[in-house]
Amino acid sequence: MFDSRHIRTFHEVVRTGTYSAAARSLGYTQPAITQQMKALERSVGTPLFTRVGRRMRLTEAGEALSRHAGIILENISTAQQQMNAITRLRSGRVRICAFPSASATLVPEALARLDAGHPGIRVELQENEPPESLHRLVRGECDVTLAFTYPGLHEEVPDEVEEIPLLEDQLTVLLPVGHPLARRRSIKLTDLAGERWIAGCLRCRANLLHECAEDGFAPDITFTTDDNLVVQSLVAEGLGIAMVPALVLSFLCHKKVVGRPLDPASRRQVSAYVLREHLRIPATALVLEQLKKVAANRVGC
Template structure:
């Protein structure tokens, strides 16, 4: 295999007509250029230059290599320029995977901030609930995954993944506006023991059931859906009440429902994840940092 660096030096020797001129242009010593050309000839097992009275002349093999060297050097230069653009965030792409309420809140703010300073970056979004989003990350289907966890469902420490804390998302009780507790500043979960409930996604539902058990009751679940808008519609229609992350109600609220904080209920944790081997990639690192800053700002403003 020919070392591409030798091709670059060879190209400069051919262009300038001498080892000395090539060495001067490349910032090498003349012996270093001579050594690399001898090494190139050894790899190819044939002479490339003949010394003549007028200077260096190419052998037939040298002329063949010279015919390809221009395109090799151009391709390598183009590749180096593109890599520099990616490194300097002047081009490139980022694939995000997020759960729906993060897609509607955290993602738009983060994307707007990133693309304001790096408009050539292209960002693609897909949606998945955890743990599916983390599996997508491990399969290489996304670069950054936004996921949530509840106490007892935290992602185990893994050598292949790094996480950046984004925010703690409190849980609220979603009630019809005419509900007897709708005017309260907050409610305790045990106060809602006799209600019928609308349950959400599997991970949320598991947390809900464990919270109700800790509060001393088993909930009467009347309906189950992953659709947050449907949950609110069902609550407004009087089918039941629901437990929902505050992040959802920050952008989506049915006019006939209210959200009330549930005292003493643990928050869900939102985290941005990336593979360890990718977190040093500039675009990935920038997105992780941006999600962290957005989450901190949202927490201060809440």
């Protein structure tokens, strides 16, 4: 492998024509230049110069290396500039994979904060429900994943993944405004045993089944959709009720629908996930910092 210092010295010897001129230009001693060129010749396995009088003449190998030396040094300089920009947060790319209600709430505010202070950082947003979003993180298809878990359901997090808790998202029962229980301030799950239900994504459906089973009944699930707008529209028309998190209610509020918290309260944990070794990447760390700040300021979750 080439040492970039040797390539730089070689390039200067070629430009100036002698070891002594290159030494003056670079601020080295002539013996230091000689040692570097001998080391470079050992690494390539052949002489690069022949001496003609006081000047140095390139061998065939030296001619070949000379044609590439300037490009090599230019590429190194460009790479150094890009690395400096990334480490100083003037540029960089972070790919976020989030579930829909986080994409509509936490992510936009965090990205607005990020853009205000670091407009050179590019953020790409993907959407997926867990556990697929976590699989995408492990496969290297995203850099940060926002996902949620439920207390009663055992979740395995891969060893190489760091979980960063953001907030507890309170679950709410969604009812049509004319429902007899809509006047209550909170609702016991057992009071809803005879209702028709609208279930969400696979993880949310599993939690609904689990919580209802804990209270001694199996919910009558008549519709399943992970589209939060569809859920509210179905509830508004009296076609069923739903269990949704507070994050959903914060951005979708149908005028014919009301939300009531469960008694006792039930919550899901919303967290950010990142590969542990990526925590040291400046742009990724900054995105996580902004997400934590936004989550800390959420009201009603």
